[in-house]
Amino acid sequence: MKYDYLIVGAGLFGSVFACEALKRGKKCLVIDRRPHIGGNVYTEQIEGIQVHKYGAHIFHTSDKEVWDYVNRFCEFNNFINTPIANYKGEIYNLPFNMNTFCRMWGVSTPKQAKEIIDSQRAEFDIKEPKNLEEQALYLVGKDIYQKLIKEYTEKQWGRPCNELPVFIIKRLPLRFTYDNNYFNDRYQGIPIGGYTKIIQKMLEGADVLLNTDYFNFIKNNRDIAKVTVYTGEIDRFYNYEYGALEYRTVTFETEVLDTENYQGCAVVNYTSKDVPYTRIIEHKHFENADTKKTVISKEYSAEWKEGLEPYYPINNERNQRIYDMYFERAKKDKSVIFGGRLATYKYYDMDKVIRLALDTAKRELK
Numbered sequence: 001m002k003y004d005y006l007i008v009g010a011g012l013f014g015s016v017f018a019c020e021a022l023k024r025g026k027k028c029l030v031i032d033r034r035p036h037i038g039g040n041v042y043t044e045q046i047e048g049i050q051v052h053k054y055g056a057h058i059f060h061t062s063d064k065e066v067w068d069y070v071n072r073f074c075e076f077n078n079f080i081n082t083p084i085a086n087y088k089g090e091i092y093n094l095p096f097n098m099n100t101f102c103r104m105w106g107v108s109t110p111k112q113a114k115e116i117i118d119s120q121r122a123e124f125d126i127k128e129p130k131n132l133e134e135q136a137l138y139l140v141g142k143d144i145y146q147k148l149i150k151e152y153t154e155k156q157w158g159r160p161c162n163e164l165p166v167f168i169i170k171r172l173p174l175r176f177t178y179d180n181n182y183f184n185d186r187y188q189g190i191p192i193g194g195y196t197k198i199i200q201k202m203l204e205g206a207d208v209l210l211n212t213d214y215f216n217f218i219k220n221n222r223d224i225a226k227v228t229v230y231t232g233e234i235d236r237f238y239n240y241e242y243g244a245l246e247y248r249t250v251t252f253e254t255e256v257l258d259t260e261n262y263q264g265c266a267v268v269n270y271t272s273k274d275v276p277y278t279r280i281i282e283h284k285h286f287e288n289a290d291t292k293k294t295v296i297s298k299e300y301s302a303e304w305k306e307g308l309e310p311y312y313p314i315n316n317e318r319n320q321r322i323y324d325m326y327f328e329r330a331k332k333d334k335s336v337i338f339g340g341r342l343a344t345y346k347y348y349d350m351d352k353v354i355r356l357a358l359d360t361a362k363r364e365l366k
Contacts, residue, residue, distance in 0.1 A: 001226050003029045008214045009231030010199065011039020012350060013340035016357035017229050019202040024365050029225060030203060031212040037203060043194030047256055048291045049284045050194040055250060055299060056267055056281050057195060060185040061351030067187040069354065073198040076189035079286055082180040083267035087147045093180050095173035096140055104143055110176035117141045133161035135169045152271035156278050156301045157248060165315060190286045231340035233310060234326045242325040245345055247310035253298040262294050276300060313345045337364060
């Protein structure tokens with residue numbers, strides 16, 4: 001065996017695990033099917049701007065250990081995420097806050113906003129929400145649901161809101177203050193110089209092979225490492241033995257525009273169904289880049305099919321049942337460690353991926 005660990009995937013989970021293993025003197029081979037390291041946090045410079053190639057990645061956490069950990073690899077700026085929503089030309093602040101309510105209803109106090117939401121809740125008499133639609137109506141009432149949630153969510157997930165699970169909408173902040181900061185976490189920012197630099201530093205000392213599909217590679221390299229750390233799709237790893245899991249994918253249409261400022265902020269969600277994309281990212285606002293041009297990315301959500309990149313697991317009852325069978329199978333496989341978004345069939349924020357990788361490495365490398 002040439003290596004202690006074969007790490008499949010050079011994204012956050014695989015890179016953090018590799019970094020921790022390398023610090024303990026382990027030999028690591030990291031492979032990735034993409035032509036670059038970094039997974040979905042990969043950034044590249046275009047027109048002097050760090051472009052988030054796979055969508056906006058704004059680091060935020062309340063986990064001080066994770067915050068201190070990432071700051072070993074780079075310096076973060078003080079970017080605060082203050083996205084807006086565009087509904088047929090009407091502009092609303094996100095997350096839902098007093099600025100949103102003022103624009104929606106012309107109110108100016110928390111009491112007025114709560115009275116309107118309470119009266120709209122009462123129309124539906126929802127005691128225990130059973131799906132996303134009911135949860136949204138219970139949370140914010142019909143006006144905000146109709147303009148800012150329903151059509152956007154159905155574009156993003158490709159399913160009616162009354163067929164989606166409650167937990168999706170529970171992530172959405174709601175506050176009765178004039179505070180446009182999307183996240184409640186104590187620490188927030190964007191790495192100066194982009195995320196790719198972080199991954200490069202994490203992988204220093206590892207052997208790295210790009211454009212390398214694990215399933216082709218392993219055919220001729222079965223004894224390459226003692227343990228495999230696998231971050232790809234768990235159903236594919238087991239050759240779809242219990243059935244295929246479903247995902248949503250995202251495609252990106254990126255343009256360089258000959259203007260200094262296209263939309264005035266980093267993230268604009270387009271919440272009506274007559275706009276085919278879900279949002280536009282203007283990358284220069286992540287770092288306040290002083291450039292004459294700008295770079296924007298339009299995001300289109302679609303059903304995943306083979307050949308596309310899986311992004312979001314669809315955690316409905318059917319898929320969860322299938323994943324649970326793979327999970328039980330994986331627990332018996334002592335030569336493989338499964339981690340990350342695809343291998344655990346769960347959506348993670350970046351800090352949660354890092355925490356998962358650190359905890360996994362601590363158990364494995366003790």
